[in-house]
Amino acid sequence: MAQSPFFTGKFTRVFIAWWLIWFALQALLLYWEGFGWRIAIIDSIVFNFFTAAACWLVTFTFQFYLPRQERFWYILTLSITLSLCIVFLSRWVLQLTVDDNIIYLTMLKNWLPIRFGIALLMIGCMSMISVLWYTFQDQQETENRRTTAQSLKKEAELIALRRQLQPHFLFNSLNSISALVGTKPEEARKMIQQLSDFLRGTIKKENEQSVLLSEELMHLQLYLDIEKLRFGDRLNTIVTTGEDIGKMKLPALILQPVVENAIKFGLYDTTENVTIIITCRIENNNLSITVSNPYDPETAQSQKGEGFGLSSVKRRLYLLFARTDLVETQALNKIFITTIKIPQQI
């Protein structure tokens, strides 16, 4: 929740000073009109106290409820209602306190519209300030979330490169290339090319916030081709996409950790041949990507949870879209299914 401007001492001090000045002005004015100090001070205290309280109330209310639509009418209605309340409330209090001066009482009645105008102006100003204040706070929060998301993405990339690509993927791939060099130099050269393209793509994407699905799938294909060379016949992959889906966008490097997780899970949890199925489609204006891999329900529990891959994907999607329901996993009859949903900006 946003913080009230009264939380900062400076604002409170200015607020109090402002009302002291108004109190003094009004009292002086009444005194010069010839009502005497007693009436001048009582009148000024009562009216200014109620108006100041209403201003504080407006700020307080906006902290908890500020409509996004019809904001102008909401503020206007609130200001008018509060001003009317102040005028009649202060009149009633003053009538009870000062009941001995006919001139004053007549003045009180005749000046009602002027008092109303002043109260409306004050409350209106205060509403403006509050709305600006809270909007600014809201914006700052969004900004904060975005920067955290960005730094986390960077962190995830670094960790992915350091922890996942290096020891297992990268070194094993290099070892495979080393094996191919002796007998199939042409294939070795091809694998070096694929590996280079893949690494280059990963580095390039570090600077991009969101990418086209078609691009991400191309990048993924490089990764899958390398893995297939490494594991030979054991690994099969099927990628299916609906029509016109290539224009959908998704955060850079979000798909690969999910697929990597599925491959690891599939290859190291079973000894049979493994088929990884990746399906992309549109669902309620969301891009929905499903990755499925076989697993063994009996031993899967002993694996270390979802692994770094999925939890970082979950966290990144939360920071980008402020939703926790974008990553779902489900286990169905020896098949493990991970679904990620990417909301599309309109």
Next chain:
Amino acid sequence: MKVVIIDDEPLARMLVKEYLQVYPQVEIMEECGDGFDGLKAIQKYQPDLIFLDIQMPKINGFEMLELVENPPAVIFTTAFDEFAIKAFETHAIDYLLKPFSKERFDKAMQKYSLQNATSNKVQTQSLLDTASQSHSEHRVVVKDGVKIKIIPLQQIQYLEAADDYVKIHTAEGIFLKKKTMQFFENGLPAQQFVRIHRSYIVAVSLINKIDHNEKDSYLLLLSTGTKLPVSKSGYIKLKEILGL
């Protein structure tokens, strides 16, 4: 000289095979893609030397070795980072970090031939003791007849000493593993398992009640209904872990 190559990546096996071509005395008995086939091949051929990958499907290289009765000399071939493997440096014949050169490979072979067969086997055994302690996964791998059974730690109810073996009691039945109680006490996570007796280690989550039996002797009741004796030092450990 009989050799078995165990690695889940075909190209990695091919490389070892290629490097082995210049050794006329070497006879490659079999190439295996996982620990299950590896175990069978080792039992069938009783090789002198195996090349073993660590990260493999279902059971890893260490877990497979644990199941071998009389483990042969081992050269690890792995992409594990150096830190993970450093602990075993003094025990294995050698370890080859992928990708490795022909020169590096030849050095490992040289190291193997310089040592005699007995010292090689002793090394493998001490390697295993170190490996499983620092490498304890969230599970225990046992042989169940000819099959290999993977028991997740949360399925273990309690362990019981039985001569050279340890009986692992689970809801599915009892499994045997040729290890010492000390081995399990060191390897299992201390928050989940407690040694209550010279012959018993129990899962903390299953503890139901501690009964006073006789003077200075206690009985532990598990939620499965099993009753186990508690020794004096076991009682102190129990009190500590349960925060009594």
